[in-house]
Amino acid sequence: MATVAAEVQAFTARKFEKPAKFLKFCENQGQPLGGMIGDKEIRGTMNVTFETSDPGSLEVLATVCEMGQAEVDRAVQAAQSAHAAWGKTSVEERCQLVMKFVELCERDRDVLLACEIFDGGKVSELAEGDFEQIRACAEYFCQVARKAQMGDGPAMRVGPGLKGFTHREPWGVVAGIIPWNYPIVLNSWFIFPALLAGNCILLKPAEDTPLSSIYMGRLAAEAGFPAGVFNVLPGRGEITGQFIAEHPGVRFISFTGSPGVGQSILRTCDLHGTRMKREMGGNGSAIVLADADPEVVARQIGRYTNQHYGQTCCTIHRVFVDQKIADDFINAQRDFFENLNIGYQADEGTQLGAVVNSTQFARVQQAQKETVARGGQAILPGGVADVADRHGYYLKPALFRTQPGVNCNPWEVFHCYASICPVQSAEQALQLANSSPYGLGASVWTKDVERGIELAKQFRDGTCQVNCHNCVAYGLPYGGQGISGGPGGGVNCEETFYDYTQVKAIYVGDYPA
Ligand code: NAD
Numbered sequence: 001m002a003t004v005a006a007e008v009q010a011f012t013a014r015k016f017e018k019p020a021k022f023l024k025f026c027e028n029q030g031q032p033l034g035g036m037i038g039d040k041e042i043r044g045t046m047n048v049t050f051e052t053s054d055p056g057s058l059e060v061l062a063t064v065c066e067m068g069q070a071e072v073d074r075a076v077q078a079a080q081s082a083h084a085a086w087g088k089t090s091v092e093e094r095c096q097l098v099m100k101f102v103e104l105c106e107r108d109r110d111v112l113l114a115c116e117i118f119d120g121g122k123v124s125e126l127a128e129g130d131f132e133q134i135r136a137c138a139e140y141f142c143q144v145a146r147k148a149q150m151g152d153g154p155a156m157r158v159g160p161g162l163k164g165f166t167h168r169e170p171w172g173v174v175a176g177i178i179p180w181n182y183p184i185v186l187n188s189w190f191i192f193p194a195l196l197a198g199n200c201i202l203l204k205p206a207e208d209t210p211l212s213s214i215y216m217g218r219l220a221a222e223a224g225f226p227a228g229v230f231n232v233l234p235g236r237g238e239i240t241g242q243f244i245a246e247h248p249g250v251r252f253i254s255f256t257g258s259p260g261v262g263q264s265i266l267r268t269c270d271l272h273g274t275r276m277k278r279e280m281g282g283n284g285s286a287i288v289l290a291d292a293d294p295e296v297v298a299r300q301i302g303r304y305t306n307q308h309y310g311q312t313c314c315t316i317h318r319v320f321v322d323q324k325i326a327d328d329f330i331n332a333q334r335d336f337f338e339n340l341n342i343g344y345q346a347d348e349g350t351q352l353g354a355v356v357n358s359t360q361f362a363r364v365q366q367a368q369k370e371t372v373a374r375g376g377q378a379i380l381p382g383g384v385a386d387v388a389d390r391h392g393y394y395l396k397p398a399l400f401r402t403q404p405g406v407n408c409n410p411w412e413v414f415h416c417y418a419s420i421c422p423v424q425s426a427e428q429a430l431q432l433a434n435s436s437p438y439g440l441g442a443s444v445w446t447k448d449v450e451r452g453i454e455l456a457k458q459f460r461d462g463t464c465q466v467n468c469h470n471c472v473a474y475g476l477p478y479g480g481q482g483i484s485g486g487p488g489g490g491v492n493c494e495e496t497f498y499d500y501t502q503v504k505a506i507y508v509g510d511y512p513a
Helices: 020-030 069-086 091-107 109-119 124-147 183-196 211-223 237-246 259-272 294-305 326-338 358-373 426-434 449-456 494-499
Strands: 035-037 040-042 049-053 060-065 156-159 162-170 173-177 200-204 230-232 252-257 275-280 284-288 316-322 377-381 398-401 417-423 441-445 463-466 501-509
Touching (some): 020 109, 035 211, 069 200, 091 109, 091 124, 109 211, 183 200, 284 426, 294 417, 358 398
Parallel strands (some): 316 417
Antiparallel strands (some): 035 230, 049 060, 377 398
16 A cells, blocks of 8 residues: 555644633623624513533533514514615625624634634634635625626617616525534625625524624624624524524525425425525535545545534545455545544544534434444444543544445435445446435545546536545535535525625616607
8 A cells, every 4th residue: 555645634623712702702791692683782572592502511601592583573674774775885885894894803713713613613723714714705705796797787679669678686685594513604605795795684593503693793783884784693493593584574595504404494485485595415425536545535535524523514425436445445544534533622632523412413323323224334333432521422433334236324414424335437436426315515536637527527516526525715606406505506606696686677668659
């Protein structure tokens, strides 16, 4: 077996202490944290609160007020009133406010990192990378907004005495429903294109990780967004989320989350005439060709299989490897998985921390068992991991060997988990990789880059990669096919900006003689 030229490591923690400003924010002068409506902190009329906790220690970080129907109503009204003026601001005014908000996020970088690390259970290396997305995303969408064709399009003659043209404008009130795994990244992907297109927003964070959104709401008020432009509505999906989905004043919803929830919200939106865009889960695949160095590629794939402990939407869960190198690949992958440093996410050197909540803890263990029941052969069976002096949702990584015709992991597992299937050819690998209802991200690993590109184009997925995985770049669409997403190209491209606008056809006839 070839020697590994460069050591590829899993994302790793440095020691991270809670900054005083984060503690003060969570403490909130002894009051539960409210939503942000208008530019005010609102506790809500339901008098319902929930706790948000650190998955690696089970310590309660803060108590949060749940927003009910009255608050969703109030937020929609605030947003509608604000839109009358916000929709008419110039692109430059919006860009200035957005960049002021980014500067405030950067001033309070440690607070937002603490939200990701303690509320979300993430290691610092990944949280720091996520944080960079705030500026990158804002700058990209400022550029797009400056060039975007809003307002009236060119007129065309459509009949005798009749002309027509398009008129593009913001929807008005749009909502972002966000999952727990990448709050500051996914908030940015929603907030910036939505605001820069001239909309007023309702941001609904996941109940497991509400802190960064609530903090961002405060920073938006400090940046000077007019009251009602930027509203934050924490609460459970089936309560706050459902009220948002049912509200006729919300014109467009950008949803990121699991396919089942996305499908259910889509049905609600359809009933209420709300447009919806969905970015959902995946069951990522990787194809490793015979010319690849099994050890080098196993480490690369290991890094991305374990990104945020596999709680990343396009995580590689299925690997199809040429049978000629399969044994070497499996051994190297097992070594990588076995040597992951399991521990508390804010302790130096941790690479595999706790999963986000008790539901996920049970779900992953169930998926590990079902894989074996479906015919997967356990190389590393997974199960509960002990971490000294910590009570948290810790699980071991899991690795299985399978064979063509044995579909042992049909569903997204969302942990450091993979099945490896030796195959006879790249064509067989492609057919197996594509035989999934998901279609988010897939990769080919080979020294023959041209052949890799040829194969990558044949994935049904929205993101097709050669010798890399989990790639995201502004200017290229990031979106899913099949049950992983739709409609449209995805996020982070020009088309995303236009998703936050509606186009009307305007016809003008000569006054009848
Ligand atoms: P989820 O679907 O359970 O929840 C997502 C959001 O929807 C949360 O804010 C939740 O409160 C809300 N929600 C739940 N029920 C609702 C309802 N009835 N009405 C309105 N809102 C409701 O997802 P999750 O567990 O938070 O996140 C993990 C999932 O997200 C995984 O499937 C992952 O792959 C996916 N994801 C996809 C992408 C992407 O870009 N494609 C990115 C990150 C995560």
